[in-house]
Amino acid sequence: MKGTIRLLGRPSIEYDGGPVRPPRGRKSWALLGYVLLAERPPARKRLAELLFADAEDPLGALRWTLAELRRALGVREVLSGDPVMVSLTGVMAVDVLQVLSEPDPEHLLAVEGELLEGVELDSCPDFESWLMVERQRVASAVEARLREAAVGLVAAGRARDAIPFASKAVASNPLEQGNHELLVRSLAVSGDRPAALRQIAVCEDVLRRELGVEASAALRQASAVDRGPSLEVVGSRASASSAFEAGRAAVAAGVVESGLECLRRAVSEAARCGDTELQGRALVALGGALVHAIRGRDEEGAITLQEAILVAERAGDRATVVAAYRELGFVEVQAGRRATAETWLAKAANLAETDEENAAILGVRGMNSSDLADYPAALRQLEESVDLAARCGDPRQQAWSLSILGRAHLLRGEYSQASAAIAHSLELVRQQRWVAFMPWPQALQAELDLYAGRVGAAAEGFEQAWALGCQVNDPCWEGISARGLGLLAAERGDYQGVVHWLDQAARRASREPDRYQWVHAHVLDTAAGTAIDQGDEARARPLVAQLAALAARCDMRELVVRAQLHLGRLGDPQAAQSARRMAAGIDNPRLTNLLEA
Template structure:
């Protein structure tokens, strides 16, 4: 039997099957929806017997229950041509609209997307409960990344109504996520609703203090600001803006971050008054990049400026600025674990790239995103391309960055000797270029590589302790977390699990201090905490952390960690 054409399967929010005329079709039992979600989201067809045991663990005849649910779903869909075979194939008609398969489509209604299976909690096996936890976290991460991406894009094209509506949705979904509040405040400020922006800042600070015990960072209030400046008489506005950018970048290079950011903010404001798209694009790019790399906690405001710069640069025909802006946007998304969004931005950067130095940066960030995604071979290939382009262009800092982060990728691939060589080369270049603010990262990763190769922990700690002190002096939560974790691993390697767990606690606290911390490192810290707590015979603590590990790994697309954490939880049962 072939049913009528069209129809909808909705699994994000309250599940439903609708016919071509929009009428809801009855489906009995939570297990039927669990079955449909399991089949639709499976990467390969599912074995009937294994699926029956997973969905109906307490049933006398699991296979019979599975057949009944499959039949009820086919009836609701008015077709016999799907959900057949062993293993079970979906086989859905092309004209059926299935929301969970359209998350990456431009026409997907992101505002209507709820949690996978809504509030349903099917009574199935522990294996299914773990699968559902992972998929809910993964899909929530995709939806929230799309909301963020669309909100920032709406701001960049001055669609203020949509930007504010999407930002409000982001806040409703995550009321204690500072990034979501920053985007809402920025959308209100860009719409000229300055009082509303300030009111939201005040309300958010009060809620955070009452519920979390601390205020959000200064980035929230900064997003509501209005920068006002006027050029001195006698010079062109273009010359004034250029001088402000040069002064700002020089101040940043000298470590005067506040002065540098202030100069760049003034440059953006005056460029906007000049109504020169190319000049404004460049000023917004420089300020956005500075906020991302030089000021902790300001990635969200930086992303808005970077997205505005790409729109203006494309309008002005400046592919270089547009490409660089998309590269930096890709870096922000990759750092936060929003990997599909990062891949989209980086593909746009690559399409607009002019060559050489631009390609070195883009391939480096693509490698960074892919390695943490678990696609190690592809990621390391991009790091190799990045190094090739950086060396051809003579860009030592790009070379340092790709050696340091590429060494992290080689460590993930268990290629420890290569990792050691890359990281030693990285540290030699850091010394040559005096880029001391980057030094803690390769020191931490090299220490982990050597710990895994049974180096003496006492030989590794002096350099790690120096790197930790440097990280603290720079107030860099990512570097502090990375070095603290590396120190913990040296103690764990010699069986000193009490100091190891203490250092891991420090690593986690420091790494998560700001809203724009490195999600990939957070996942590694959680994994290490589970391992060390087990060795300390603290199974309850290990189990609790494992659930956080699994949820964060799923949300940030750390697929290898999802498998490890799920297997650990299944073993603990």
């Protein structure tokens, strides 16, 4: 007889589909949830401090609660030792762990309620901080898997089957336009255009009412079923190959819409003549262009990339499958969906054979690790990516990975190492005339100039990055450079300028549904810190609340810690302790100095 521990919604223990008598003690569920979800087995002393600090005998209260849990579970060998080990494999299933790890997505549709619903321990603020973050993390992971299932079904030609997953994603996070867009596309492709149009109206009203923003054009574009290229399809390999090369060239030259039309034509031509290898390559090029060359189209790009995988697998085209896996990983990294990002990137790494492929995969993996605040992994991955890119003669990949490597050193306060990486990145970007990427390393270099006291150089760098970011219409570049101009205003003592530029940065960085969430959170962190520096509590509090929620949902651990530090500066007596606990395992000297200040 195998039981199930249910931690999503009201917690319970079930055997043979029916509930058993729950454990006594209001902290039992909190203890069980913490032990099951902790990254490593927790020490008894830590658990006693976390949950039973107010008891006369904290360790004794812990022993009693563990015994009560063993009784309720009906398993004597679990929750024993120091650190406390769980050992439930083959004995009990845990719903939240199933949701996060099982490949079959069907069980996602049965998920109801938040993690440990109804469990509130006001007397245990450290646990409450952990639970807030963990609820956001689990909710985000469930949402990511729902989206992944829906995208895969649409790509496989099963749009009607995708509708329940897309609907559930909307219900789980109705303020995320991308979820509505995925549902609209699923409805439209399945043939229910009236329902798709109704969903557009629902999304527009929700975003307008709750966020005070208008939906982007991508929402309505999702309701238009792609009918292929506008010109008649010839169906020859020569025509398909010509359209493919023309499309790639046009996208590289910045003529994006024409490039997309050519690539769509290449897909149709290759499908018509039965050249699945060329069809897969054209689909990857099209999906990559939708992700990188035009804003707000990541949803469509992800579906196209999953379709490319199906086609390329039939053709036995390993390289195209690797490229599609990597691009899907990049989409998930930008969105802050860590688990699904790592799933795609691990698949890419397992199939990769060439230096060029591994350099690109390691670059995206390093970006994900850096956003997660796993700096040792990020530095290792990015340095290897740079070396491989140099060895195989891929200067753009080398420049890209150097910029992310420089950012990691900058965040760690390692300014000399950051300067070397960013200067090299800028040199390569200029050699390649890579105008569309230039604002990113420019803004990073300007920040280094500012910290070194070169205010004039910093001003010039931020202004150039801002102007070019606006010219290429990239929300990420606009957001990061506007943040820099806010830092510059703070250096000059111009608080009105600080507010103006950091408000601009927050709006620009978040204006598209497929925004880079780390940049948005980085801007919120800076805005909150500068507001607190000026004693502007009314401005700071909502910014800190936004930062805390976004960082938790996107598993940006250092920014979760920084949100707690901001709360401490705003007078929360427990926040500093929570920040120190949450920072355990984050190897960042700059953060350590903040925690010790």
